[in-house]
Amino acid sequence: MRRLSPSARLACGTLVFATCLVAPIPSLPGISIGCGAVIGWVVLCGLPGRRLLALSLYSMALFLPLFLLTPWLEAAGPIRGNPWLDAAQIPLAMSLRGTCCVFVCAATMAVLDLADFSAALGPLPIPHIIKNLLMQIAHQTAMLANESQRISVAVRIRGLPSGFTPKLRFLPAVPTIWLLRIMNRADRIAAAMDLRGFESFTRSSPASISLMDGFAVTTALLALGAGISIRWLPV
Amino acid sequence: MESALSFRNVSVRYRPEDPFVLRGISLDIAPGEKVALLGLNGSGKTTLLYSAVGLVPFEGCISVCDVELSRTTERPIRDNVGFLFGIPDDQILFPNVLDDISFTLERRGIPREEARQRVLPIMKSLGIETLAAHSPHRLSHGQMQRVALAGALVSNPPLLLLDEPSAALDPVGKVETAELLASLDTAMLIATHDLGFARLVCNRFVVLANGMIAEDCSHPERINRCWHQSTGDGNA
Numbered sequence: 352m353r354r355l356s357p358s359a360r361l362a363c364g365t366l367v368f369a370t371c372l373v374a375p376i377p378s379l380p381g382i383s384i385g386c387g388a389v390i391g392w393v394v395l396c397g398l399p400g401r402r403l404l405a406l407s408l409y410s411m412a413l414f415l416p417l418f419l420l421t422p423w424l425e426a427a428g429p430i431r432g433n434p435w436l437d438a439a440q441i442p443l444a445m446s447l448r449g450t451c452c453v454f455v456c457a458a459t460m461a462v463l464d465l466a467d468f469s470a471a472l473g474p475l476p477i478p479h480i481i482k483n484l485l486m487q488i489a490h491q492t493a494m495l496a497n498e499s500q501r502i503s504v505a506v507r508i509r510g511l512p513s514g515f516t517p518k519l520r521f522l523p524a525v526p527t528i529w530l531l532r533i534m535n536r537a538d539r540i541a542a543a544m545d546l547r548g549f550e551s552f553t554r555s556s557p558a559s560i561s562l563m564d565g566f567a568v569t570t571a572l573l574a575l576g577a578g579i580s581i582r583w584l585p586v
Numbered sequence: 587m588e589s590a591l592s593f594r595n596v597s598v599r600y601r602p603e604d605p606f607v608l609r610g611i612s613l614d615i616a617p618g619e620k621v622a623l624l625g626l627n628g629s630g631k632t633t634l635l636y637s638a639v640g641l642v643p644f645e646g647c648i649s650v651c652d653v654e655l656s657r658t659t660e661r662p663i664r665d666n667v668g669f670l671f672g673i674p675d676d677q678i679l680f681p682n683v684l685d686d687i688s689f690t691l692e693r694r695g696i697p698r699e700e701a702r703q704r705v706l707p708i709m710k711s712l713g714i715e716t717l718a719a720h721s722p723h724r725l726s727h728g729q730m731q732r733v734a735l736a737g738a739l740v741s742n743p744p745l746l747l748l749d750e751p752s753a754a755l756d757p758v759g760k761v762e763t764a765e766l767l768a769s770l771d772t773a774m775l776i777a778t779h780d781l782g783f784a785r786l787v788c789n790r791f792v793v794l795a796n797g798m799i800a801e802d803c804s805h806p807e808r809i810n811r812c813w814h815q816s817t818g819d820g821n822a
Contacts, residue, residue, distance in 0.1 A: 465681035
């Protein structure tokens with residue numbers, strides 16, 4: 352996967368993500384197309400087993416609560432058997448689709464570091480302002496993650512106060528400190544952007560597409576096309 | 587050009603209901619002149635630098651390269667200034683070092699490949715040539731400071747405003763950076779606590795105290811005494 356250009360990696364990841372969104376998940380062909388594309392993408396990106404396990408646990412924590420809504424849901428189509436099982440298809444479809452999207456995002460991020468992401472956006476046919484915005488979101492998120500890590504290290508080194516009540520009093524202060532630091536930082540970054548003239552900047556990068564890039568993007572496009580045709584075209 | 591930077595009776599407060607942070611500052615910096623701005627924490631050094639490029643509201647008159655600072659002249663003035671922020675990672679806007687430094691040239695219309703070639707000598711002189719492909723958020727504070735300084739120096743602006751340029755540097759890096767800055771024929775105003783660094787680079791010393799200029803002279807010995815008096819260090 353690393354042999355593909357950053358733009359091809361980003362385009363493939365986006366197309367596989369779109370396939371997950373459009374594939375009619377409750378149906379067998381939809382599941383085959385959606386899950387097939389995701390499994391293929393995850394394997395090609397070489398996501399390690401431990402990361403897969405962590406992502407599965409994260410998805411379960413995120414989506415399992417949806418099943419608690421089953422008693423209040425109505426089946427999407429005509430009831431064919433147990434009404435609860437029919438109604439459970441709605442949270443099942445949402446969970447499957449969401450889990451697939453989580454896996455695709457994680458796999459794409461595994462093969463695109465920050466510098467790659469910036470290089471990937473360059474040749475894509477999207478407006479410069481959107482490119483700059485996306486690049487700043489990615490770059491500043493990494494910087495903020497770093498800042499958050501520093502705060503968390505500081506809290507660990509200095510220690511929390513002993514006793515349950517002091518701990519309870521202290522814990523709500525952490526997000527406040529974090530938020531204030533982030534807001535101050537945002538102000539300073541805005542000043543630096545203004546000073547360095549970032550708002551008027553456009554960078555054009557020449558697009559070069561190799562045979563392998565073309566093959567990868569075409570395959571991802573075919574998967575998306577299959578998802579669309581199963582969902583919307585009459586068979 | 588008569589003066590690189592000029593303050594005429596400049597006062598600054600962040601909000602109308604706040605007290606003044608700077609009061610009645612008048613200061614002229616000639617082209618090529620290197621001025622150290624010394625003062626204790628909270629004396630207004632950074633605010634003075636910010637006011638010179640219109641980042642804070644001010645009263646009075648500020649001119650950069652003989653152009654009066656106003657809303658309409660802000661952009662061309664900022665293009666004539668190399669600015670180093672006190673917290674350098676705030677001004678690094680790109681996910682790799684080479685892109686960030688060459689951005690300064692690219693936005694002045696220099697093609698990307700040429701810009702990337704032209705930043706190499708300054709990167710080498712600051713000892714960061716091996717960091718070209720690195721992500722800024724993985725750099726140490728000192729390395730980030732050098733990257734930010736390279737971004738400020740690379741376009742060879744007529745005026746440099748540097749906030750604590752030596753703060754995070756190791757002793758060797760400090761001397762190298764001082765020598766590099768001293769060798770430039772650019773006017774600069776350097777806010778610093780580091781008197782040793784200031785003496786290596788600058789030929790004029792301005793001491794700020796409580797938002798006003800307490801001393802403005804070119805004699806290192808005199809400034810040494812003044813500095814130690816203001817810091818309460820009786821051993822000087």
